[in-house]
Amino acid sequence: MTNSARSSDHCDYQRVPRVVTAMARDEVHGVSVEPHSHERAQLLYATEGLMRVRTDSGVWILPPRRALWIPPGVVHHWTSLSKVTMRTIYVEAATARAFGDSCRVIEVTPLLRELILALLDEPIEYPIPGRGEHVAMLILSELAAAETVPIAIPWPRDRRLVAVCSAIMADPGSSRNIEQWADDVGASARTLIRLFPKETGLHYRQWVQQVHLAEAFSRLAQGQSVGEMATALGYASPSAFSAMFRRILGKTPQHYMTEWRTPLPQSQPTRRPA
Structure with missing residues:
Protein backbone atom coordinates (compact mmCIF):
# COMPACT_ATOMS: atom_id res chain seq x y z
CA MET A 1 0.00 0.00 0.00
CA THR A 2 1.43 3.42 -0.95
CA ASN A 3 1.18 6.45 1.30
CA SER A 4 -1.31 8.05 -1.10
CA ALA A 5 -3.58 5.06 -0.46
CA ARG A 6 -3.03 5.01 3.30
CA SER A 7 -6.18 3.81 5.04
CA SER A 8 -8.22 6.15 7.24
CA ASP A 9 -9.85 3.19 9.03
CA HIS A 10 -8.40 2.73 12.52
CA CYS A 11 -8.97 -1.03 12.31
CA ASP A 12 -6.25 -1.30 9.67
CA TYR A 13 -3.57 -0.11 12.10
CA GLN A 14 -4.11 -2.37 15.09
CA ARG A 15 -2.05 -5.36 13.95
CA VAL A 16 0.59 -3.75 11.78
CA PRO A 17 3.93 -5.39 12.81
CA ARG A 18 5.44 -2.12 14.02
CA VAL A 19 5.58 -0.65 17.54
CA VAL A 20 4.23 2.72 16.40
CA THR A 21 1.94 3.42 13.45
CA ALA A 22 0.42 6.67 12.20
CA MET A 23 -2.94 7.45 10.58
CA ALA A 24 -4.19 10.55 8.79
CA ARG A 25 -7.88 11.38 8.65
CA ASP A 26 -9.71 14.60 7.80
CA GLU A 27 -13.26 15.34 8.91
CA VAL A 28 -15.75 18.14 8.42
CA HIS A 29 -17.49 19.93 11.28
CA GLY A 30 -20.05 17.90 13.21
CA VAL A 31 -18.86 14.36 12.51
CA SER A 32 -19.42 12.01 15.44
CA VAL A 33 -17.65 8.66 15.62
CA GLU A 34 -19.53 5.95 17.49
CA PRO A 35 -18.08 4.40 20.68
CA HIS A 36 -15.19 2.05 19.95
CA SER A 37 -11.89 0.87 21.39
CA HIS A 38 -8.50 -0.21 20.02
CA GLU A 39 -6.13 -3.08 20.64
CA ARG A 40 -3.38 -0.46 20.72
CA ALA A 41 -3.05 2.74 22.68
CA GLN A 42 -3.92 5.87 20.73
CA LEU A 43 -2.59 9.40 20.82
CA LEU A 44 -5.63 11.21 19.45
CA TYR A 45 -4.36 14.42 17.89
CA ALA A 46 -5.36 16.93 15.24
CA THR A 47 -2.98 19.48 13.74
CA GLU A 48 -5.99 21.72 13.06
CA GLY A 49 -9.48 21.88 14.48
CA LEU A 50 -11.29 21.02 17.69
CA MET A 51 -12.46 17.63 18.97
CA ARG A 52 -14.57 16.57 21.93
CA VAL A 53 -13.77 13.11 23.28
CA ARG A 54 -15.91 11.19 25.74
CA THR A 55 -15.39 7.97 27.70
CA ASP A 56 -17.39 6.45 30.53
CA SER A 57 -15.16 8.30 32.97
CA GLY A 58 -14.61 11.73 31.42
CA VAL A 59 -14.91 14.35 28.71
CA TRP A 60 -12.06 16.26 27.05
CA ILE A 61 -11.91 19.17 24.60
CA LEU A 62 -8.85 18.96 22.34
CA PRO A 63 -7.65 22.06 20.50
CA PRO A 64 -4.50 22.07 18.34
CA ARG A 65 -1.26 21.43 20.29
CA ARG A 66 -3.14 19.17 22.69
CA ALA A 67 -3.60 15.41 22.33
CA LEU A 68 -5.37 12.73 24.36
CA TRP A 69 -3.54 9.58 25.38
CA ILE A 70 -6.06 6.70 25.29
CA PRO A 71 -4.84 3.36 26.67
CA PRO A 72 -5.67 0.09 24.89
CA GLY A 73 -9.21 -1.16 25.34
CA VAL A 74 -10.71 2.13 26.56
CA VAL A 75 -14.08 2.71 24.89
CA HIS A 76 -14.31 6.26 23.57
CA HIS A 77 -16.08 8.34 20.98
CA TRP A 78 -15.31 11.72 19.56
CA THR A 79 -17.02 14.59 17.75
CA SER A 80 -15.43 17.17 15.49
CA LEU A 81 -16.32 20.67 16.71
CA SER A 82 -14.85 22.19 13.56
CA LYS A 83 -13.09 20.96 10.45
CA VAL A 84 -10.43 18.56 11.76
CA THR A 85 -7.14 17.33 10.32
CA MET A 86 -6.44 14.32 12.50
CA ARG A 87 -2.86 13.03 12.61
CA THR A 88 -2.96 10.29 15.21
CA ILE A 89 -0.66 7.48 16.26
CA TYR A 90 -1.16 3.98 17.66
CA VAL A 91 1.28 2.29 20.04
CA GLU A 92 1.35 -1.46 20.60
CA ALA A 93 -0.13 -2.49 23.94
CA ALA A 94 3.04 -3.87 25.53
CA THR A 95 4.98 -0.66 24.85
CA ALA A 96 2.02 1.53 25.83
CA ARG A 97 2.03 0.25 29.43
CA ALA A 98 4.94 2.58 30.17
CA PHE A 99 2.73 5.61 29.48
CA GLY A 100 -0.03 4.88 31.97
CA ASP A 101 -3.41 3.17 32.08
CA SER A 102 -5.65 6.23 32.18
CA CYS A 103 -6.60 8.90 29.67
CA ARG A 104 -4.70 12.18 29.92
CA VAL A 105 -4.18 15.31 27.87
CA ILE A 106 -0.61 16.07 26.84
CA GLU A 107 1.15 19.07 25.32
CA VAL A 108 2.17 18.40 21.73
CA THR A 109 5.53 20.06 21.22
CA PRO A 110 6.55 21.28 17.77
CA LEU A 111 9.04 18.40 17.68
CA LEU A 112 6.41 15.76 18.46
CA ARG A 113 4.13 17.23 15.82
CA GLU A 114 6.85 17.08 13.19
CA LEU A 115 7.76 13.51 14.16
CA ILE A 116 4.16 12.39 13.74
CA LEU A 117 4.02 14.03 10.32
CA ALA A 118 7.36 12.45 9.42
CA LEU A 119 6.07 8.98 10.32
CA LEU A 120 3.08 9.57 8.06
CA ASP A 121 5.53 10.16 5.22
CA GLU A 122 6.94 6.66 5.73
CA PRO A 123 5.34 3.42 4.52
CA ILE A 124 2.89 1.93 6.99
CA GLU A 125 5.23 -1.04 7.39
CA TYR A 126 8.39 1.07 7.37
CA PRO A 127 11.67 -0.82 6.89
CA ILE A 128 13.53 -2.04 9.97
CA PRO A 129 16.18 -0.83 10.42
CA GLY A 130 15.55 2.50 8.74
CA ARG A 131 14.33 6.06 9.03
CA GLY A 132 10.79 5.12 10.01
CA GLU A 133 12.03 3.05 12.94
CA HIS A 134 14.18 5.94 14.17
CA VAL A 135 11.23 8.36 13.90
CA ALA A 136 9.00 5.93 15.82
CA MET A 137 11.53 5.62 18.64
CA LEU A 138 11.83 9.41 18.84
CA ILE A 139 8.04 9.66 19.11
CA LEU A 140 8.12 7.31 22.10
CA SER A 141 10.87 9.41 23.65
CA GLU A 142 8.83 12.59 23.22
CA LEU A 143 5.75 10.90 24.69
CA ALA A 144 7.75 9.90 27.76
CA ALA A 145 8.81 13.54 28.26
CA ALA A 146 5.44 15.12 27.38
CA GLU A 147 3.82 17.47 29.88
CA THR A 148 0.39 16.44 31.14
CA VAL A 149 -2.23 19.21 31.07
CA PRO A 150 -4.58 18.93 34.08
CA ILE A 151 -7.76 19.40 32.09
CA ALA A 152 -10.34 16.67 32.39
CA ILE A 153 -14.06 16.63 33.07
CA PRO A 154 -14.70 13.49 35.14
CA TRP A 155 -18.09 12.00 34.29
Missing part, protein backbone atom coordinates in the same frame (compact mmCIF):
# COMPACT_ATOMS: atom_id res chain seq x y z
CA PRO A 156 -20.52 10.63 36.90
CA ARG A 157 -22.79 7.59 36.76
CA ASP A 158 -25.59 8.66 39.09
CA ARG A 159 -28.50 9.62 36.84
CA ARG A 160 -29.27 12.81 38.79
CA LEU A 161 -25.72 13.99 38.58
CA VAL A 162 -25.51 13.05 34.91
CA ALA A 163 -28.53 15.29 34.25
CA VAL A 164 -26.93 18.20 36.10
CA CYS A 165 -23.52 17.74 34.47
CA SER A 166 -25.05 17.45 31.01
CA ALA A 167 -26.95 20.70 31.54
CA ILE A 168 -23.81 22.51 32.71
CA MET A 169 -21.84 21.18 29.73
CA ALA A 170 -24.57 22.44 27.40
CA ASP A 171 -24.47 25.92 29.00
CA PRO A 172 -21.08 26.47 30.70
CA GLY A 173 -21.86 30.12 31.43
CA SER A 174 -25.09 29.40 33.33
CA SER A 175 -25.53 31.39 36.53
CA ARG A 176 -27.66 28.70 38.17
CA ASN A 177 -26.48 27.50 41.57
CA ILE A 178 -26.45 24.00 42.98
CA GLU A 179 -29.75 24.52 44.80
CA GLN A 180 -31.45 25.28 41.49
CA TRP A 181 -29.85 22.28 39.79
CA ALA A 182 -31.01 20.13 42.71
CA ASP A 183 -34.61 21.28 42.26
CA ASP A 184 -34.43 20.33 38.57
CA VAL A 185 -33.46 16.72 39.26
CA GLY A 186 -35.53 16.09 42.37
CA ALA A 187 -32.63 15.94 44.83
CA SER A 188 -31.46 18.10 47.69
CA ALA A 189 -28.48 20.40 47.32
CA ARG A 190 -26.83 18.46 50.15
CA THR A 191 -27.19 15.24 48.14
CA LEU A 192 -25.58 16.78 45.05
CA ILE A 193 -22.77 18.29 47.12
CA ARG A 194 -22.07 14.81 48.52
CA LEU A 195 -22.35 13.09 45.13
CA PHE A 196 -19.91 15.30 43.23
CA PRO A 197 -16.71 14.18 45.01
CA LYS A 198 -18.01 10.62 45.35
CA GLU A 199 -18.79 10.29 41.63
CA THR A 200 -16.20 12.58 40.02
CA GLY A 201 -13.43 13.05 42.57
CA LEU A 202 -14.04 16.81 42.44
CA HIS A 203 -16.19 19.16 44.49
CA TYR A 204 -18.97 20.97 42.65
CA ARG A 205 -17.07 24.23 42.09
CA GLN A 206 -13.93 22.35 41.03
CA TRP A 207 -15.93 20.35 38.50
CA VAL A 208 -17.53 23.49 37.06
CA GLN A 209 -14.09 25.09 36.79
CA GLN A 210 -12.87 22.13 34.72
CA VAL A 211 -15.79 22.71 32.36
CA HIS A 212 -14.85 26.38 32.17
CA LEU A 213 -11.23 25.53 31.38
CA ALA A 214 -12.25 23.15 28.61
CA GLU A 215 -14.60 25.75 27.18
CA ALA A 216 -11.87 28.37 27.46
CA PHE A 217 -9.45 26.28 25.40
CA SER A 218 -12.14 25.86 22.76
CA ARG A 219 -12.76 29.61 22.67
CA LEU A 220 -9.04 30.41 22.68
CA ALA A 221 -8.60 28.23 19.61
CA GLN A 222 -11.39 30.25 17.96
CA GLY A 223 -9.54 33.50 18.68
CA GLN A 224 -11.78 34.94 21.40
CA SER A 225 -10.38 37.50 23.81
CA VAL A 226 -10.07 36.96 27.54
CA GLY A 227 -12.83 39.51 28.07
CA GLU A 228 -15.20 37.65 25.76
CA MET A 229 -14.48 34.35 27.50
CA ALA A 230 -14.93 35.83 30.96
CA THR A 231 -18.32 37.28 30.00
CA ALA A 232 -19.49 34.09 28.28
CA LEU A 233 -18.54 31.95 31.30
CA GLY A 234 -20.14 34.24 33.88
CA TYR A 235 -17.05 35.75 35.55
CA ALA A 236 -17.26 39.21 37.07
CA SER A 237 -14.19 40.42 35.19
CA PRO A 238 -11.42 39.26 32.86
CA SER A 239 -8.99 39.39 35.79
CA ALA A 240 -11.17 37.05 37.88
CA PHE A 241 -11.28 34.56 35.02
CA SER A 242 -7.52 34.84 34.41
CA ALA A 243 -6.84 34.28 38.12
CA MET A 244 -8.86 31.04 38.10
CA PHE A 245 -7.15 29.90 34.91
CA ARG A 246 -3.67 30.58 36.23
CA ARG A 247 -4.35 29.04 39.64
CA ILE A 248 -5.20 25.69 38.04
CA LEU A 249 -2.86 25.63 35.04
CA GLY A 250 0.01 27.79 36.22
CA LYS A 251 -0.24 29.91 33.05
CA THR A 252 -2.51 32.74 31.97
CA PRO A 253 -4.90 32.61 29.02
CA GLN A 254 -2.71 35.26 27.40
CA HIS A 255 0.21 32.80 27.48
CA TYR A 256 -1.76 30.29 25.42
CA MET A 257 -3.09 33.01 23.10
CA THR A 258 0.47 34.08 22.31
CA GLU A 259 1.61 30.47 21.88
CA TRP A 260 -1.22 29.51 19.54
CA ARG A 261 -0.89 32.66 17.43
CA THR A 262 2.75 31.82 16.76
CA PRO A 263 2.59 29.69 13.63
CA LEU A 264 4.28 26.33 13.70
CA PRO A 265 6.88 25.69 11.02
CA GLN A 266 5.40 24.22 7.88
CA SER A 267 6.52 20.71 7.09
CA GLN A 268 8.32 20.26 3.81
CA PRO A 269 7.63 17.17 1.75
CA THR A 270 10.37 14.61 1.96
CA ARG A 271 12.21 14.21 -1.33
CA ARG A 272 12.92 10.62 -2.19
CA PRO A 273 14.93 9.18 -5.06
CA ALA A 274 12.79 8.38 -8.09
Whole structure:
Protein backbone atom coordinates (compact mmCIF):
# COMPACT_ATOMS: atom_id res chain seq x y z
CA MET A 1 0.00 0.00 0.00
CA THR A 2 1.43 3.42 -0.95
CA ASN A 3 1.18 6.45 1.30
CA SER A 4 -1.31 8.05 -1.10
CA ALA A 5 -3.58 5.06 -0.46
CA ARG A 6 -3.03 5.01 3.30
CA SER A 7 -6.18 3.81 5.04
CA SER A 8 -8.22 6.15 7.24
CA ASP A 9 -9.85 3.19 9.03
CA HIS A 10 -8.40 2.73 12.52
CA CYS A 11 -8.97 -1.03 12.31
CA ASP A 12 -6.25 -1.30 9.67
CA TYR A 13 -3.57 -0.11 12.10
CA GLN A 14 -4.11 -2.37 15.09
CA ARG A 15 -2.05 -5.36 13.95
CA VAL A 16 0.59 -3.75 11.78
CA PRO A 17 3.93 -5.39 12.81
CA ARG A 18 5.44 -2.12 14.02
CA VAL A 19 5.58 -0.65 17.54
CA VAL A 20 4.23 2.72 16.40
CA THR A 21 1.94 3.42 13.45
CA ALA A 22 0.42 6.67 12.20
CA MET A 23 -2.94 7.45 10.58
CA ALA A 24 -4.19 10.55 8.79
CA ARG A 25 -7.88 11.38 8.65
CA ASP A 26 -9.71 14.60 7.80
CA GLU A 27 -13.26 15.34 8.91
CA VAL A 28 -15.75 18.14 8.42
CA HIS A 29 -17.49 19.93 11.28
CA GLY A 30 -20.05 17.90 13.21
CA VAL A 31 -18.86 14.36 12.51
CA SER A 32 -19.42 12.01 15.44
CA VAL A 33 -17.65 8.66 15.62
CA GLU A 34 -19.53 5.95 17.49
CA PRO A 35 -18.08 4.40 20.68
CA HIS A 36 -15.19 2.05 19.95
CA SER A 37 -11.89 0.87 21.39
CA HIS A 38 -8.50 -0.21 20.02
CA GLU A 39 -6.13 -3.08 20.64
CA ARG A 40 -3.38 -0.46 20.72
CA ALA A 41 -3.05 2.74 22.68
CA GLN A 42 -3.92 5.87 20.73
CA LEU A 43 -2.59 9.40 20.82
CA LEU A 44 -5.63 11.21 19.45
CA TYR A 45 -4.36 14.42 17.89
CA ALA A 46 -5.36 16.93 15.24
CA THR A 47 -2.98 19.48 13.74
CA GLU A 48 -5.99 21.72 13.06
CA GLY A 49 -9.48 21.88 14.48
CA LEU A 50 -11.29 21.02 17.69
CA MET A 51 -12.46 17.63 18.97
CA ARG A 52 -14.57 16.57 21.93
CA VAL A 53 -13.77 13.11 23.28
CA ARG A 54 -15.91 11.19 25.74
CA THR A 55 -15.39 7.97 27.70
CA ASP A 56 -17.39 6.45 30.53
CA SER A 57 -15.16 8.30 32.97
CA GLY A 58 -14.61 11.73 31.42
CA VAL A 59 -14.91 14.35 28.71
CA TRP A 60 -12.06 16.26 27.05
CA ILE A 61 -11.91 19.17 24.60
CA LEU A 62 -8.85 18.96 22.34
CA PRO A 63 -7.65 22.06 20.50
CA PRO A 64 -4.50 22.07 18.34
CA ARG A 65 -1.26 21.43 20.29
CA ARG A 66 -3.14 19.17 22.69
CA ALA A 67 -3.60 15.41 22.33
CA LEU A 68 -5.37 12.73 24.36
CA TRP A 69 -3.54 9.58 25.38
CA ILE A 70 -6.06 6.70 25.29
CA PRO A 71 -4.84 3.36 26.67
CA PRO A 72 -5.67 0.09 24.89
CA GLY A 73 -9.21 -1.16 25.34
CA VAL A 74 -10.71 2.13 26.56
CA VAL A 75 -14.08 2.71 24.89
CA HIS A 76 -14.31 6.26 23.57
CA HIS A 77 -16.08 8.34 20.98
CA TRP A 78 -15.31 11.72 19.56
CA THR A 79 -17.02 14.59 17.75
CA SER A 80 -15.43 17.17 15.49
CA LEU A 81 -16.32 20.67 16.71
CA SER A 82 -14.85 22.19 13.56
CA LYS A 83 -13.09 20.96 10.45
CA VAL A 84 -10.43 18.56 11.76
CA THR A 85 -7.14 17.33 10.32
CA MET A 86 -6.44 14.32 12.50
CA ARG A 87 -2.86 13.03 12.61
CA THR A 88 -2.96 10.29 15.21
CA ILE A 89 -0.66 7.48 16.26
CA TYR A 90 -1.16 3.98 17.66
CA VAL A 91 1.28 2.29 20.04
CA GLU A 92 1.35 -1.46 20.60
CA ALA A 93 -0.13 -2.49 23.94
CA ALA A 94 3.04 -3.87 25.53
CA THR A 95 4.98 -0.66 24.85
CA ALA A 96 2.02 1.53 25.83
CA ARG A 97 2.03 0.25 29.43
CA ALA A 98 4.94 2.58 30.17
CA PHE A 99 2.73 5.61 29.48
CA GLY A 100 -0.03 4.88 31.97
CA ASP A 101 -3.41 3.17 32.08
CA SER A 102 -5.65 6.23 32.18
CA CYS A 103 -6.60 8.90 29.67
CA ARG A 104 -4.70 12.18 29.92
CA VAL A 105 -4.18 15.31 27.87
CA ILE A 106 -0.61 16.07 26.84
CA GLU A 107 1.15 19.07 25.32
CA VAL A 108 2.17 18.40 21.73
CA THR A 109 5.53 20.06 21.22
CA PRO A 110 6.55 21.28 17.77
CA LEU A 111 9.04 18.40 17.68
CA LEU A 112 6.41 15.76 18.46
CA ARG A 113 4.13 17.23 15.82
CA GLU A 114 6.85 17.08 13.19
CA LEU A 115 7.76 13.51 14.16
CA ILE A 116 4.16 12.39 13.74
CA LEU A 117 4.02 14.03 10.32
CA ALA A 118 7.36 12.45 9.42
CA LEU A 119 6.07 8.98 10.32
CA LEU A 120 3.08 9.57 8.06
CA ASP A 121 5.53 10.16 5.22
CA GLU A 122 6.94 6.66 5.73
CA PRO A 123 5.34 3.42 4.52
CA ILE A 124 2.89 1.93 6.99
CA GLU A 125 5.23 -1.04 7.39
CA TYR A 126 8.39 1.07 7.37
CA PRO A 127 11.67 -0.82 6.89
CA ILE A 128 13.53 -2.04 9.97
CA PRO A 129 16.18 -0.83 10.42
CA GLY A 130 15.55 2.50 8.74
CA ARG A 131 14.33 6.06 9.03
CA GLY A 132 10.79 5.12 10.01
CA GLU A 133 12.03 3.05 12.94
CA HIS A 134 14.18 5.94 14.17
CA VAL A 135 11.23 8.36 13.90
CA ALA A 136 9.00 5.93 15.82
CA MET A 137 11.53 5.62 18.64
CA LEU A 138 11.83 9.41 18.84
CA ILE A 139 8.04 9.66 19.11
CA LEU A 140 8.12 7.31 22.10
CA SER A 141 10.87 9.41 23.65
CA GLU A 142 8.83 12.59 23.22
CA LEU A 143 5.75 10.90 24.69
CA ALA A 144 7.75 9.90 27.76
CA ALA A 145 8.81 13.54 28.26
CA ALA A 146 5.44 15.12 27.38
CA GLU A 147 3.82 17.47 29.88
CA THR A 148 0.39 16.44 31.14
CA VAL A 149 -2.23 19.21 31.07
CA PRO A 150 -4.58 18.93 34.08
CA ILE A 151 -7.76 19.40 32.09
CA ALA A 152 -10.34 16.67 32.39
CA ILE A 153 -14.06 16.63 33.07
CA PRO A 154 -14.70 13.49 35.14
CA TRP A 155 -18.09 12.00 34.29
CA PRO A 156 -20.52 10.63 36.90
CA ARG A 157 -22.79 7.59 36.76
CA ASP A 158 -25.59 8.66 39.09
CA ARG A 159 -28.50 9.62 36.84
CA ARG A 160 -29.27 12.81 38.79
CA LEU A 161 -25.72 13.99 38.58
CA VAL A 162 -25.51 13.05 34.91
CA ALA A 163 -28.53 15.29 34.25
CA VAL A 164 -26.93 18.20 36.10
CA CYS A 165 -23.52 17.74 34.47
CA SER A 166 -25.05 17.45 31.01
CA ALA A 167 -26.95 20.70 31.54
CA ILE A 168 -23.81 22.51 32.71
CA MET A 169 -21.84 21.18 29.73
CA ALA A 170 -24.57 22.44 27.40
CA ASP A 171 -24.47 25.92 29.00
CA PRO A 172 -21.08 26.47 30.70
CA GLY A 173 -21.86 30.12 31.43
CA SER A 174 -25.09 29.40 33.33
CA SER A 175 -25.53 31.39 36.53
CA ARG A 176 -27.66 28.70 38.17
CA ASN A 177 -26.48 27.50 41.57
CA ILE A 178 -26.45 24.00 42.98
CA GLU A 179 -29.75 24.52 44.80
CA GLN A 180 -31.45 25.28 41.49
CA TRP A 181 -29.85 22.28 39.79
CA ALA A 182 -31.01 20.13 42.71
CA ASP A 183 -34.61 21.28 42.26
CA ASP A 184 -34.43 20.33 38.57
CA VAL A 185 -33.46 16.72 39.26
CA GLY A 186 -35.53 16.09 42.37
CA ALA A 187 -32.63 15.94 44.83
CA SER A 188 -31.46 18.10 47.69
CA ALA A 189 -28.48 20.40 47.32
CA ARG A 190 -26.83 18.46 50.15
CA THR A 191 -27.19 15.24 48.14
CA LEU A 192 -25.58 16.78 45.05
CA ILE A 193 -22.77 18.29 47.12
CA ARG A 194 -22.07 14.81 48.52
CA LEU A 195 -22.35 13.09 45.13
CA PHE A 196 -19.91 15.30 43.23
CA PRO A 197 -16.71 14.18 45.01
CA LYS A 198 -18.01 10.62 45.35
CA GLU A 199 -18.79 10.29 41.63
CA THR A 200 -16.20 12.58 40.02
CA GLY A 201 -13.43 13.05 42.57
CA LEU A 202 -14.04 16.81 42.44
CA HIS A 203 -16.19 19.16 44.49
CA TYR A 204 -18.97 20.97 42.65
CA ARG A 205 -17.07 24.23 42.09
CA GLN A 206 -13.93 22.35 41.03
CA TRP A 207 -15.93 20.35 38.50
CA VAL A 208 -17.53 23.49 37.06
CA GLN A 209 -14.09 25.09 36.79
CA GLN A 210 -12.87 22.13 34.72
CA VAL A 211 -15.79 22.71 32.36
CA HIS A 212 -14.85 26.38 32.17
CA LEU A 213 -11.23 25.53 31.38
CA ALA A 214 -12.25 23.15 28.61
CA GLU A 215 -14.60 25.75 27.18
CA ALA A 216 -11.87 28.37 27.46
CA PHE A 217 -9.45 26.28 25.40
CA SER A 218 -12.14 25.86 22.76
CA ARG A 219 -12.76 29.61 22.67
CA LEU A 220 -9.04 30.41 22.68
CA ALA A 221 -8.60 28.23 19.61
CA GLN A 222 -11.39 30.25 17.96
CA GLY A 223 -9.54 33.50 18.68
CA GLN A 224 -11.78 34.94 21.40
CA SER A 225 -10.38 37.50 23.81
CA VAL A 226 -10.07 36.96 27.54
CA GLY A 227 -12.83 39.51 28.07
CA GLU A 228 -15.20 37.65 25.76
CA MET A 229 -14.48 34.35 27.50
CA ALA A 230 -14.93 35.83 30.96
CA THR A 231 -18.32 37.28 30.00
CA ALA A 232 -19.49 34.09 28.28
CA LEU A 233 -18.54 31.95 31.30
CA GLY A 234 -20.14 34.24 33.88
CA TYR A 235 -17.05 35.75 35.55
CA ALA A 236 -17.26 39.21 37.07
CA SER A 237 -14.19 40.42 35.19
CA PRO A 238 -11.42 39.26 32.86
CA SER A 239 -8.99 39.39 35.79
CA ALA A 240 -11.17 37.05 37.88
CA PHE A 241 -11.28 34.56 35.02
CA SER A 242 -7.52 34.84 34.41
CA ALA A 243 -6.84 34.28 38.12
CA MET A 244 -8.86 31.04 38.10
CA PHE A 245 -7.15 29.90 34.91
CA ARG A 246 -3.67 30.58 36.23
CA ARG A 247 -4.35 29.04 39.64
CA ILE A 248 -5.20 25.69 38.04
CA LEU A 249 -2.86 25.63 35.04
CA GLY A 250 0.01 27.79 36.22
CA LYS A 251 -0.24 29.91 33.05
CA THR A 252 -2.51 32.74 31.97
CA PRO A 253 -4.90 32.61 29.02
CA GLN A 254 -2.71 35.26 27.40
CA HIS A 255 0.21 32.80 27.48
CA TYR A 256 -1.76 30.29 25.42
CA MET A 257 -3.09 33.01 23.10
CA THR A 258 0.47 34.08 22.31
CA GLU A 259 1.61 30.47 21.88
CA TRP A 260 -1.22 29.51 19.54
CA ARG A 261 -0.89 32.66 17.43
CA THR A 262 2.75 31.82 16.76
CA PRO A 263 2.59 29.69 13.63
CA LEU A 264 4.28 26.33 13.70
CA PRO A 265 6.88 25.69 11.02
CA GLN A 266 5.40 24.22 7.88
CA SER A 267 6.52 20.71 7.09
CA GLN A 268 8.32 20.26 3.81
CA PRO A 269 7.63 17.17 1.75
CA THR A 270 10.37 14.61 1.96
CA ARG A 271 12.21 14.21 -1.33
CA ARG A 272 12.92 10.62 -2.19
CA PRO A 273 14.93 9.18 -5.06
CA ALA A 274 12.79 8.38 -8.09
